[in-house]
Amino acid sequence: MCDKAFLERGYTDAYITTIANMLQISTGNLTFHFPTKEHILAELIKELCTFQEQIEENEEGEYPLPIAYLLELAMFASVCVENPNIKDLVVSAYTHSMPLGMIRANDTQRAKKVFGKFCPEWTETDFIQAENIVSGIEYAMFMTEDTEKLSFEQRVAGSINAVMKIYEVPEEIRQAIIAKVMAVDYRSKGRHIFERFCSYVEESLQKES
DSSP states (O other): OHHHHHHHHTTTTOOHHHHHHHHTSOHHHHHHHOSSHHHHHHHHHHHHHHHHHHHHHHSTTSSOHHHHHHHHHHHHHHHHHHOHHHHHHHHHHHHSHHHHHHHHHHHHHHHHHHHGGGOTTOOHHHHHHHHHHHHHHHHHHHHOOOOSSSOHHHHHHHHHHHHHHHTTOOHHHHHHHHHHHHHSOHHHHHHHHHHHHHHHHHHHHHHHO
16 A cells, blocks of 8 residues: 555655555554655665566567666666656655665666676676666666756667666667667556556555455
8 A cells, every 4th residue: 555655646745644544544654664765765666676677587688688678777767757656756766775775786786687698707796886876877767857958768879878888788789779768659668667666565455345
């Protein structure tokens, strides 16, 4: 129910008292289990990471790894553009230390799998430091508004190019991957994946009740 409140209201407008009322428990009981909203947000990010793993296992092979990884970023960005509450939720996850730490730890391991062949000499520390930079690029992509001089498509293309540069992907390969990502209807796919995640959260709630 906590997760559902965030998905429906965003992070900022999902107050502890509101969540407690939705759960029909006292605020004190809620904060006993989750001292702050950030703790609840971290749980949602944990669920999202598990959901990502399931999606990757079920759809493995549809796209080569680098394309699938970067396409996911484009889908997340498109959902943020279309849904202000989700944008608020995602931006909050990238600006609070606990959920951000979980995102970085999860994405560091994924990046090793996706980009390891381009930087075979890298150590675990190298990937951790790279992810610190990459998470900043992702945050900028999610929160930036479109302008007349910078469209959403330009923002996505520039961001995924910057991510690949960090992992030493050669220019020719970067341009080929960008072209393939941009050719996919990632807005429609983003809506579909978001609906699946909402259903995943709903199913988790039913199992707990």
